[in-house]
Amino acid sequence: MDFTLLYTKNMQQAVIRHFKLNESPTSKIIDLAEANQYPINGYIFAEDLKGDDFFAGLENEIKFYPIRSNTEFDLTLANFENLTYEEGKKIFDKMRENWILQNNISLIEEIFKVRNHLLGLWPNDRSGFFEELWFILKSNLGATNLKLIYNDMIKSKQEHEKNKLVKVKVQGDRYPELVSCNEMDEHVLKSYEKDFGNIFDITDYNKEKGQLVICANIKKSPVLIMANIYQLTRLQKSILSSLFEGLNL
Secondary structure, eight states: OOEEEEEEOSSSEEEEEEEOTTSOOEEEEEEGGGGGGSOOSEEEEOGGGOSHHHHHTTTTGGGTSOEEEGGGGTOOHHHHTTOOHHHHHHHHHHHHHHHHHHHHHHHHHHHHHHHHHHHHHTTTOHHHHHHHHHHHHHHHHTOSEEEEEEEEEEOOSSTTSOOEEEEEEEEESSSOEEEEOOHHHHHHHHHTGGGOSSSEEEEEEETTTTEEEEEEEETTEEEEEEEEOSOOOHHHHHHHHHHHHHHTO
8 A cells, every 4th residue: 555654854844755566655855834735644753853842743743643753763864765665664564553552542541531522422513523533533543544424414494394314424634524425425325225234344344455344323323434544453443343332322
């Protein structure tokens, strides 16, 4: 699978290197302040840039991707700019696996708090519920792209009219965006209709392509989850299954 790593060049600039299987990696210098505009999967900072001001800018970024020091990999900027796909993948795998594990542990420690918070949103703020669920799934799966399709009820403005059931899609790479489902989404949802019998079921997982499909139910309402991921461990499956079980109690 493809992935992109960032390495800090100085306090103002960074180098992003894109790795694609069977192709030569490519590098690009960017403005560090604009890093959040790029599809980064891992962030490596040069230890000599370490300081309170620098780390203050990274506090919010750790929820999007792993952030590690270059000293952990004995990696200079020159080395980084010459990494092959195989070399880059070894570094990325180590960064990603540790980051996902820490996210998994955090969710285990706070699962009752998270469950109660989500259930508090469910009755009156369905959009807020699924936006937060999207973030939880993204960080605990390490997904590069995540899509959720669910049912929502639009309240009628007229007293004599019934509320309207609509299908909504939450998707994105960095932030969740709520949009109406299109014809293709409706077709995909219909193709999985028979798979919504359980509270949480991993319906399809293509390890080579990193494509994951989960059919779930929340309060008897179906939720289709589609993601691009780099790994799927027993711990990840167990934690997310437990979360969905908790949401249905």
